[in-house]
Amino acid sequence: MSAAGIGALGLLTMLCTAAHQLIVRRDPRRMRSGTLLLLAALLLLALVLALLGRPAPTALLLALWGLSMTGALVLGATVVIGSLVISPRDARPRGRVLSGLGGLALLASPVLVPALAGVGGPVGLVLAGIVGVLAMHLGIAFLIFLGAALPYLRHRPRLGGGGIIVLGSTLHAGRIPPLLRGRLERAAAERERLLALGVDPLLVPSGGKGDEDTPHEAEAMAAHLIDVLGVPADRVRTEIAARTTEENLVLSHRLLDEAGQAGTYLVVTSGYHAFRAALIARELGFGDEVVGGPTGLRHLPTAMLREFVLLLGRRLPWVLAALPVTVAAAVLLVRML
Structure with missing residues (x-):
């Protein structure tokens, strides 16, 4: 050549x-x-x-x-x-x-x-x-x-906003499974990071899908944040209507805005889901950054395939x-x- x-x-x-x-x-x-x-x-x-x-x-x-x-x-x-x-x-x-x-x-x-x-x-x-x-x-x-x-x-978040949105996932017999526990622990860690910067954010666990025998995802998440991870109850707001990632983001933004927060927020999910959640946030016009909690190796192949297929559809x-x-x-x- x-x-x-x-x-x-x-x-x-x-x-x-x-x-x-x-x-x-x-x-x-x-x-x-x-x-x-x-x-x-x-x-x-x-x-x-x-x-x-x-x-x-x-x-x-x-x-x-x-x-x-x-x-x-x-x-x-x-x-x-x-x-x-x-x-x-x-x-x-x-x-x-x-x-x-x-x-x-x-x-x-x-x-x-x-x-x-x-x-x-x-x-x-x-x-x-x-x-x-x-x-x-x-x-x-x-x-x-x-x-x-x-x-x-x-990617490391550059934001220090006044809200942290935690995306829900399926409960196991009404209990927090390891995947969701990882999201909540990452949210608590991000709260500590923001506290060190002088910001005391509101945490919004988001997720519905409850019934008479099973609590809403957000309710179980809020209880874990308060009782296990030590987040003050007055800094937690539950969003119990969302059934999709889009609804998680839109309804949680609305709740935070009504609580007097403003600007962009930090979104916490699982690592495999972080990019698609960030892509959806961008399509909705939100400036949010998304961080991910750990995903067990056993669940990673199917989780990545699911994300790939859903992104192909989009x-x-x-x-x-x-x-x-x-x-x-x-x-x-x-x-x-």
């Missing part, structure tokens, strides 16, 4: 990296941060291949294939592990088997696509193209998701709009093979 082409790849890599850093510093609550990180990685890998003597188009296609298959393998492994460790009460056997088979198909895709293309003939090429497109598209989407969500876990028009690009890349790769 010519020196000019190598220089262009290097410049584009630096530009994507700089744009990624700029977006993360200004507002990390964006999916485009993951897109730019993936583009930077793609261009960097293509640059390495170009330095090894590959022509620019071939280097870009091979880099795209390598990254997308990496994403497909990681997604496939996550699906398989999740289907094995998920509790039987959370998923039916048929669903576990089907998801496990889907994960195995993704794990086999890097070998399956070249094998189908090698069969020859229109049928082999068409099957290779279909499998390749699905694996590539899902793999790229999963890498974008990870590239946006995982760095957000390292970005479905973009996912579909990018599909022709993946199709074109897959066709070129099949021809190259």
Whole structure:
């Protein structure tokens, strides 16, 4: 490859990296941060291949294939592990088997696509193209998701607002499960941080879904904050109507605003859910920052998959709009093979 082409790849890599850093510093609550990180990685890998003597188009296609298959393998492994460790009460056997088979198909895709293309003939090429497109598209989407969500876990809140919103989750027989306990402990720790800064925030545990035999999530959370974690009762306000993350944020904001607080607030949830909650807060027009409590390793694969699927749904028009690009890349790769 010519020196000019190598220089262009290097410049584009630096530009994507700089744009990624700029977006993360200004507002990390964006999916485009993951897109730019993936583009930077793609261009960097293509640059390495170009330095090894590959022509620019071939280097870009091979880099795209390598990254997308990496994403497909990681997604496939996550699906398989999740289907094995998920509790039987959370998923039916048929669903576990089907998801496990889907994960195995993704794990086999890097070998399956070249094998189908090698069969020859229109049928082999068409099957290779279909499998390749699905694996590539899902793999790229999963890498974008990870590239946006995982760095957000390292984000440290810069806010010192007068309110902390704690998002609820399902109670177990009316009791606080470990996942929700982690959120409450993180909220209490953030309260101590703000107290050290001279701010005494109101804590708003948010969550409904109660019935005659089970308390509202927020009521159980408030009792834990007061009785176990030592938060003064007059600094806790319960929000018992919310049933979704959007309602958690909107109704808790309303409650805090009515209590005389103002500005942006801190939102506490589980680590796996932090990025999507931050994305939703941004879409609602709130300047909130979100921090996450710990998630048990057993629950992490299925939790991350759930977040990935829900975010795909929120970005479905973009996912579909990018599909022709993946199709074109897959066709070129099949021809190259």
